[in-house]
Amino acid sequence: MLYLLLFLPLPFGIYALRDRHLRRLGVLGTTVPLLSIALALLPHTDARGALQLDGVGLFYLVLADALFAVVAVYALAYFEDGHDTHAASFYAPFFLFLFATHGAYLTHNLGLMWTFVEGSTLASALLVYHHRDAHALEATWKYLMLGSVGIALSLVGVILVYALLGGTTLDWRGALALAASAEPGRLQLAYAFLLVGFGTKVGLFPMHAWLPDAHSEAPSPASALLSGTLLNVAFYALLRYTALMVPAGLAGFAQGLLLGFGLASLLAAGLFMFAQRDYKRLLAYSSMEHMGLAVYALGLGVPWLAMLHTLFHSLTKTAAFLSFGNVFLAYRSKVLRRVGGLMHVLPGTGGLVALSLLALAGLPPFALFYAEFQALWHSPPVMMVLYLVGLSVAFVAVALPIGHLVFGAATQPRSVPQNRLLLAVPAALLLTVVWLGLFPPTGEVRMLAEVLPWKP
Amino acid sequence: MTRGILVAAFLMVGRRSLDASIRLYALQNVFVAALAFALADGSVHLLVAGALLFVVKGIAIPWFLLVVLERLDVSHEIESYLAVAPSLLVGGLLVALAYRLGQGFVLAGALLPEAVPVALALLLLGMLIMSTRRKAVTQVIGFLTLENGVFLLALAESHGLPLFIELGVAIDTFAAVVLAGILMFRLKGVFGHVDTSRMRDLRG
Numbered sequence: 001m002l003y004l005l006l007f008l009p010l011p012f013g014i015y016a017l018r019d020r021h022l023r024r025l026g027v028l029g030t031t032v033p034l035l036s037i038a039l040a041l042l043p044h045t046d047a048r049g050a051l052q053l054d055g056v057g058l059f060y061l062v063l064a065d066a067l068f069a070v071v072a073v074y075a076l077a078y079f080e081d082g083h084d085t086h087a088a089s090f091y092a093p094f095f096l097f098l099f100a101t102h103g104a105y106l107t108h109n110l111g112l113m114w115t116f117v118e119g120s121t122l123a124s125a126l127l128v129y130h131h132r133d134a135h136a137l138e139a140t141w142k143y144l145m146l147g148s149v150g151i152a153l154s155l156v157g158v159i160l161v162y163a164l165l166g167g168t169t170l171d172w173r174g175a176l177a178l179a180a181s182a183e184p185g186r187l188q189l190a191y192a193f194l195l196v197g198f199g200t201k202v203g204l205f206p207m208h209a210w211l212p213d214a215h216s217e218a219p220s221p222a223s224a225l226l227s228g229t230l231l232n233v234a235f236y237a238l239l240r241y242t243a244l245m246v247p248a249g250l251a252g253f254a255q256g257l258l259l260g261f262g263l264a265s266l267l268a269a270g271l272f273m274f275a276q277r278d279y280k281r282l283l284a285y286s287s288m289e290h291m292g293l294a295v296y297a298l299g300l301g302v303p304w305l306a307m308l309h310t311l312f313h314s315l316t317k318t319a320a321f322l323s324f325g326n327v328f329l330a331y332r333s334k335v336l337r338r339v340g341g342l343m344h345v346l347p348g349t350g351g352l353v354a355l356s357l358l359a360l361a362g363l364p365p366f367a368l369f370y371a372e373f374q375a376l377w378h379s380p381p382v383m384m385v386l387y388l389v390g391l392s393v394a395f396v397a398v399a400l401p402i403g404h405l406v407f408g409a410a411t412q413p414r415s416v417p418q419n420r421l422l423l424a425v426p427a428a429l430l431l432t433v434v435w436l437g438l439f440p441p442t443g444e445v446r447m448l449a450e451v452l453p454w455k456p
Numbered sequence: 457m458t459r460g461i462l463v464a465a466f467l468m469v470g471r472r473s474l475d476a477s478i479r480l481y482a483l484q485n486v487f488v489a490a491l492a493f494a495l496a497d498g499s500v501h502l503l504v505a506g507a508l509l510f511v512v513k514g515i516a517i518p519w520f521l522l523v524v525l526e527r528l529d530v531s532h533e534i535e536s537y538l539a540v541a542p543s544l545l546v547g548g549l550l551v552a553l554a555y556r557l558g559q560g561f562v563l564a565g566a567l568l569p570e571a572v573p574v575a576l577a578l579l580l581l582g583m584l585i586m587s588t589r590r591k592a593v594t595q596v597i598g599f600l601t602l603e604n605g606v607f608l609l610a611l612a613e614s615h616g617l618p619l620f621i622e623l624g625v626a627i628d629t630f631a632a633v634v635l636a637g638i639l640m641f642r643l644k645g646v647f648g649h650v651d652t653s654r655m656r657d658l659r660g
Contacts, residue, residue, distance in 0.1 A: 109618075109621070111617055111618060111621035112620065112621055112624060114621070114624075115621060115624030115625055118632075119628060119631075122628065122631050122635055125635060126635070132642065133646070134647065134655075134657065135657055137639065137646055137647075137655075138655040138657060138658055139658060141592065141643070141652065141655065142655075144632065144635065144636060145586065145599065148599055148603075149602065152599070152602055152606055155606050155625070156579070156606055156609060159609050159610040159613060159614075159617065160561075160563070160609075160613065162610075162613075162614060162617060163563045163565075163566070163614040164563060166565070167613075167614030167615060170617075170618065170621070186561075189560065189561070212658075213658040216658075217658070
């Protein structure tokens with residue numbers, strides 16, 4: 001059954017290479033992830049072998065599939081409204097990316113997981129390449145080169161871990177059981193490689209250079225997928241390998257590094273955001289900020305909080321990229337200054353833009369507030385100060401553009417997007433985020449995180 | 457054999473001809489594959505891994521790169537930020553660094569401890585090639601050298617990775633090279649050149 005779940009998107013990816021019928025592709029793009037969720041939620045009896053779905057895997061798999069389905073609904077409306085001539089070529093990488101994502105979450109082998117993470121890089125590079133112009137090429141090339149180097153460095157870490165476990169197994173449970181026998185000094189070295197390698201893909205400072213380019217040059221539905229699911233795939237790999245350090249007695253070492261990288265990313269992203277003139281780059285740096293926060297939460301030794309943060313961030317950021325997708329459809333420009341007074345010209349989109357930016361800034365009652373507050377609660381005093389400084393800078397940087405964008409002097413758009421789905425999809429996501437902020441699923445996520453070796 | 461790999465990689469740093477670089481890359485892989493065969497000692501796993509390496513990286517990828525280079529219709533000269541002499545100097549320093557750090561990477565029970573510094577050297581030389589060369593093709597060659605270092609490390613520390621993972625890695629590498637090849641054609645089509653140093657519109 002899990003094999004079916006893994007390979008489900010693959011034939012559609014091959015099929016999508018040939019089919020040019022947008023509606024059909026769009027419907028498939030929604031149904032395949034929904035079907036996958038149903039498959040994933042069935043009780044699984046085949047709990048042996050290379051493919052397994054434990055609590056954490058299930059959590060991320062369902063989140064990814066839900067986002068793929070939602071983005072597919074929006075993408076169809078987006079491409080039709082924008083008369084995108086390359087629209088049909090969105091779907092083959094879409095399904096291949098979904099396949100790689102399934103693989104990463106389903107495999108219980110830490111080495112095989114690496115191959116799927118790399119696969120997700122390649123598939124998503126095709127999504128970045130969508131527009132086929134000079135900028136898209138530049139972004140794709142940088143992404144491919146930097147991503148590949150990063151992921152190659154993490155392979156060094158994988159190899160060292162494998163050798164340290166006596167060259168016997170990379171199976172997750174087997175590795176957890178053996179980790180205590182590994183030589184701690186060398187395991188630290190391995191972890192450093194893993195952190196730098198996967199950290200590149202998570203978008204941690206200072207390995208983040210690919211992230212803003214790729215996010216801003218991809219079409220909006222693809223940007224949403226990059227932020228909402230691709231970064232999580234890399235984070236998930238980091239989470240698994242960090243968990244391996246706990247039985248090895250290196251939890252303190254790993255968490256110290258994570259706290260450092262998390263805070264550095266938060267502070268750097270906050271400053272970068274002030275300098276942005278392009279709204280998609282602003283959102284991209286905000287992803288860097290939130291992935292930094294998730295890594296920080298993991299560094300606090302509270303994995304469920306990190307999972308919760310990635311969940312909230314994925315939903316909120318998808319809502320934001322899709323809301324700004326409407327702005328792009330209307331203005332055909334990503335420059336912040338060319339857009340203004342949305343409240344007067346495009347009230348629906350204006351409301352969504354304002355709310356999604358506030359949600360990203362971490363204002364209550366949006367869910368990210370809850371996660372950020374919880375992380376503050378768990379922080380030691382010295383960290384607390386830095387954390388608060390970072391959060392405040394990021395808050396101002398994200399919330400500041402709202403004034404001009406939404407309430408400022410009106411700039412006339414070139415066209416007004418008509419399709420209701422363009423508003424309904426991000427609105428539904430924002431409602432979900434408010435709901436999750438009011439009733440955070442803390443208990444459920446904690447239960448799912450029980451497979452991780454941290455003591456509650 | 458490990459020396460041969462190192463020499464092949466080091467010569468890449470000094471050569472100015474792209475064709476020679478690609479051939480040296482192929483040569484590296486022939487050496488690594490031979491190493492896998494020599495270590496195999498009858499184990500099917502290493503024989504298969506060695507054969508796979510020989511076919512994919514020793515023949516398929518270099519052949520693909522040569523074809524791409526032929527069709528791209530750009531000069532076959534390597535353009536670098538660094539002249540040959542400083543390149544060789546930096547390369548030499550990196551190799552020395554790899555040998556200096558190498559001991560720290562040798563794990564208890566390593567199959568081939570003397571290959572560990574060579575693997576590190578490939579890693580560093582690959583990064584050097586990637587960061588100092590301007591043509592997109594050379595960046596790919598740099599990446600592949602780096603990736604070879606990773607493979608060699610797996611071979612040196614233990615009997616490589618489990619075979620199905622090795623297979624996955626090979627597929628990924630090949631797909632990455634094909635993707636890079638396609639992108640290079642587009643680069644040439646859109647920009648009229650494949651000079652990555654002149655792609656600097658996106659920043660900040």
